[in-house]
Amino acid sequence: MDFSLTDDQINFKKMAIEFARRELNNDVKEREKNSEFNMDGWKRCAGFGVQGLSMPEKYGGLGLDILTCILTMEGLGYACRDSGLLFAVNSHIWTCESPILKFGTDEQKEKYLPALINGALVGGHAMTEPDYGSDAYGIKCKAEKKGNKYILNGTKMFITNAPIADILLIFAVTGDKKGFAGISVFIVEKNFHGFSVGKPLDMMGLKTCPIGEVILEDCEVPEKNKLGKEGAGSAIFNSEMEWERSCLFATHLGAMEKELEECVSYAKVRHQFGKPIGKYQSISNKIAEMRVRIELSRLILYKAAWMKAQGKRAPIESAISKLFISESYVENSLEALQIHGAYGYSTELDFERHLRDSIAGKIYSGTSEIQKNIIASFLGL
């Protein structure tokens, strides 16, 4: 493994930081308060190239290597105070664009990828259902073949980007008795007959990312919109999750870096009982532990990404990475808030938002408990 960074990679991270500071933070507090998605920011991200970081130039992407993508995400996570926007963008990339690139036909790629990359289309995927979350392959949404169409029926829940999505990759059962192997994926456009979405759900954090319900009532999907072969749903889902678990959490790493910097600065200037609070071990030890978690998060994130870049499977590494980074972000956010005391608890600063946003990371993309199950399973347990 070689994690040494090129000048280009370092520059990309710097440019992402400058871009986010300059173009993504306007009125962020107001949008947070109103649970408002930043569509202008979405388009600006596309203009910068975020939605096309890892996509081939042929479709309008930048064709960057995975480590550069991660560094860019780190930079955005560091400087962008709108985690909801970053979450929406990442879901779009890893659960919609990437699977279309990997499993799609040439026709599907040409039809959807350029518009997904240039920001004209918003995408996502829909796996979770009201009664099936961690038990993802227990889903009941059904797809029945009729002539050259599939008819989809079912309800999807907690779907990232659903209220604003132009297309969603819908997971549905095509083989009743086959369990995980009976699931197929369909590219469903918002104007397909029988497709509708509910109102955005009010979540604890990630307030600016629209999350909602999807209803499929005799939804007609042309056969040519089936993604991959029938029964390929679990392969597509696993592939998406490995990428998402390896890359999305780079934004958390960036956010943790920012929190750490602010804690160090504050610990130097905030005086209590005649000296800076950073001179008390109860504070400096917290900050040291925050730094340790960041360093270890970075190492496991880069390792998982390196394995993916080598074309290797990384189920254990991506599970460890997702688990460790999401848990670290919560712990670091709690510590950052505590170090800042009442100021940290105030909504004037960003620490309470970091804490609310970070908790989501322990749930989406497979809960912490599911990541532990994956790791344990590979240990023969």
Place this chain on the structure above:
Amino acid sequence: MEDNKAIKEFIQSELIKDKSISANLKVTDNLIETGIIDSLGIQKLLAYLETTFSVQIADDELIPDNFQTIEAIFLFLKGKKREG
């Protein structure tokens, strides 16, 4: 046939918890419909097959037809080796 035996032993020891099912496993048993291979099991099986038989299995090859039975896995691997 040695490959067939090795695959069967792996499935018996790593994927099946119930000893009575494990002892009676046949190469023609449907591993998916019986739940022997589930979503986690397929990940373990893939890691085992790629390491043991030095093959690289693409994500789009992860379809039920290739993993339904031990026999199907064996034939799938045989085809992969022929390609390689």
